[in-house]
Amino acid sequence: MKYVLKTTYPCLVKAKNEECELDENDMLEIEDEDTLLIYPEDASSLPFYINLNCPKESQFLSIFPQDNHTLLLLEQLQRLKIVHKQNLSFAGKNCEVAVCGQKIWFDFNNTRVEYFCPHPCKEYNIFKLKDFACIQFEEDLYSFSTKHNKLTHFCGNAEINGDFLTLTKSFNDSAGRQRNAKYKFEEDITVEEENFTHNASTGKSQLVPYQLMESVKAKDYEFALSLLSENLKSQIDSAQIREFFGNFSSFLPLSTTEFITISGKNKNYVKFSLRENLIDDITVDAL
Numbered sequence: 001m002k003y004v005l006k007t008t009y010p011c012l013v014k015a016k017n018e019e020c021e022l023d024e025n026d027m028l029e030i031e032d033e034d035t036l037l038i039y040p041e042d043a044s045s046l047p048f049y050i051n052l053n054c055p056k057e058s059q060f061l062s063i064f065p066q067d068n069h070t071l072l073l074l075e076q077l078q079r080l081k082i083v084h085k086q087n088l089s090f091a092g093k094n095c096e097v098a099v100c101g102q103k104i105w106f107d108f109n110n111t112r113v114e115y116f117c118p119h120p121c122k123e124y125n126i127f128k129l130k131d132f133a134c135i136q137f138e139e140d141l142y143s144f145s146t147k148h149n150k151l152t153h154f155c156g157n158a159e160i161n162g163d164f165l166t167l168t169k170s171f172n173d174s175a176g177r178q179r180n181a182k183y184k185f186e187e188d189i190t191v192e193e194e195n196f197t198h199n200a201s202t203g204k205s206q207l208v209p210y211q212l213m214e215s216v217k218a219k220d221y222e223f224a225l226s227l228l229s230e231n232l233k234s235q236i237d238s239a240q241i242r243e244f245f246g247n248f249s250s251f252l253p254l255s256t257t258e259f260i261t262i263s264g265k266n267k268n269y270v271k272f273s274l275r276e277n278l279i280d281d282i283t284v285d286a287l
Contacts, residue, residue, distance in 0.1 A: 003029070003055075034051070059102055129165075147187065
């Protein structure tokens, strides 16, 4: 894959075997590289990297496919931000729904709930569903309960049909996992149906701990149970697995049996013991 890199600010770009300085007048052609490290000249801006095997748009990067290459545009964070607002009426009271850069907020009845989205917020739809104010992006949907001042985030392809939300999320993990769920919007949001599908087999001992970490991250606890030995399954159920690991956002492999889980500022060290290609013991310690 051939890439062309343009920047809107002076920076240092490091590739595998070389580095160069760029400014607004330069253009860098890139081939046969996996990762780029970007160091902005402005000391107030943090360095970041671009994974060329699977580049994704972010607040720092825009991607434009061309005929014979892909244009990567480094964009500086804008200090001037445009706020898009829309008012929705609930029982005669207005709820202000706003999108500003990657931040969204819901302002209702003297309470504002804000959230910084971890994805681009270029195209969206604002609407109401019963007592909920909603913002729908390409693969993310946010619903704010005007009854309880509670914000709920749904990840995946969402479809609304009456009072029901159908959600499909592909995790692109080693199990080819897909989560299918159906929710009903009433006084609260209730789960009507939920199931996971997989297209990968289990049983390879060196992959079992990694598969379990993927399963717990995806909240696919039944699949996680299938990776445990009979001895461990007699001591723990799916609810206990959920409580044991907590709600981590990412994990880092240290070896085939050792991992670090990350949830905000909290980090845990996880170690597995195997017996006959299944997990027979788990230890979790705070770091």
